[in-house]
Amino acid sequence: AQKITQTQPGMFVQEKEAVTLDCTYDTSDQSYGLFWYKQPSSGEMIFLIYQGSYDEQNATEGRYSLNFQKARKSANLVISASQLGDSAMYFCAMREGGGYQKVTFGTGTKLQVIP
Amino acid sequence: EADIYQTPRYLVIGTGKKITLECSQTMGHDKMYWYQQDPGMELHLIHYSYGVNSTEKGDLSSESTVSRIRTEHFPLTLESARPSHTSQYLCASSDRRELPPPEQFFGPGTRLTVL
Numbered sequence: 001a002q003k004i005t006q007t008q009p010g011m012f013v014q015e016k017e018a019v020t021l022d023c024t025y026d027t028s029d030q031s032y033g034l035f036w037y038k039q040p041s042s043g044e045m046i047f048l049i050y051q052g053s054y055d056e057q058n059a060t061e062g063r064y065s066l067n068f069q070k071a072r073k074s075a076n077l078v079i080s081a082s083q084l085g086d087s088a089m090y091f092c093a094m095r096e097g098g099g100y101q102k103v104t105f106g107t108g109t110k111l112q113v114i115p
Numbered sequence: 116e117a118d119i120y121q122t123p124r125y126l127v128i129g130t131g132k133k134i135t136l137e138c139s140q141t142m143g144h145d146k147m148y149w150y151q152q153d154p155g156m157e158l159h160l161i162h163y164s165y166g167v168n169s170t171e172k173g174d175l176s177s178e179s180t181v182s183r184i185r186t187e188h189f190p191l192t193l194e195s196a197r198p199s200h201t202s203q204y205l206c207a208s209s210d211r212r213e214l215p216p217p218e219q220f221f222g223p224g225t226r227l228t229v230l
Binding site for chain 1: 150155156157158159160163173174203205207216217218219220221222223224226
C-alpha cells in the first residue's frame with residue numbers, strides 16, 4: 001500500500017487565487033511528521049511546511065497552510081494568493097516513528113499558475 | 116539557507132565508466148541521504164547514513180555504493196554506469212536532534228545521463 005498518495009498529477013490555478021493540493025497518508029505509528037516540499041524546474045527541493053502528528057493546530061508558513069485532518073489521514077497544502085513563481089512540482093512526504101528520519105515521498109502534483 | 120553542495124550538477128558519460136557523485140554539507144548534520152528521482156516522478160531513497168562509518172541501503176535497490184568517512188562528505192559511486200542509471204540524484208542531510216521542523220535539507224541535485 002502507498003504510504004503517501006497524491007491523487008492530482010496536475011493542477012491549474014489562476015494567479016491570486018487559492019489552491020489546495022491533496023495528500024493522504026497511511027501509517028500505524030502514533031508519532032509521525034508530514035512535510036511539503038516544492039521542486040521548481042531547476043530541480044532543487046525546497047522545504048515549505050511541517051506538521052507533527054501531535055500538533056493540535058494546523059501549521060502555517062506565510063502563504064502556505066497545512067489542512068491536517070488526523071482522523072481522515074489527510075494533510076492537504078493550501079496556497080493562498082497564488083503567484084506565477086508558485087508553478088512547480090509539489091511533494092507531500094511523511095516521516096514515521098522517531099529517530100530514523102527516513103522520509104517517504106508521494107508522486108507529486110504539478111501546479112501551474114495561469115496569469 | 117541550506118549549505119549542502121553537489122557536484123557535478125550535470126554529467127553525461129558513456130556506458131561502463133566509473134563515476135562518483137559528490138555531496139558535502141557544512142551544517143554539521145549527522146544524517147545524510149541519497150535519493151534517485153526520474154523526471155516528474157517521486158523521490159526514492161537509495162542510501163542513508165546516521166554518521167561516520169555508518170551506511171545503509173534505502174528502499175530502492177541501487178547498484179551504487181556510498182561511503183561516510185567524514186561527517187560533511189557523503190559521496191556516491193557507480194562502478195560501471197549503464198543507461199538505466201540515467202536519473203537525477205539528490206543528496207540531503209538532517210540534524211540528529213529532534214527539533215521541529217525536522218526537515219531534510221537538499222542539495223541542488225546531479226542530473227546524470229548515461230549514453
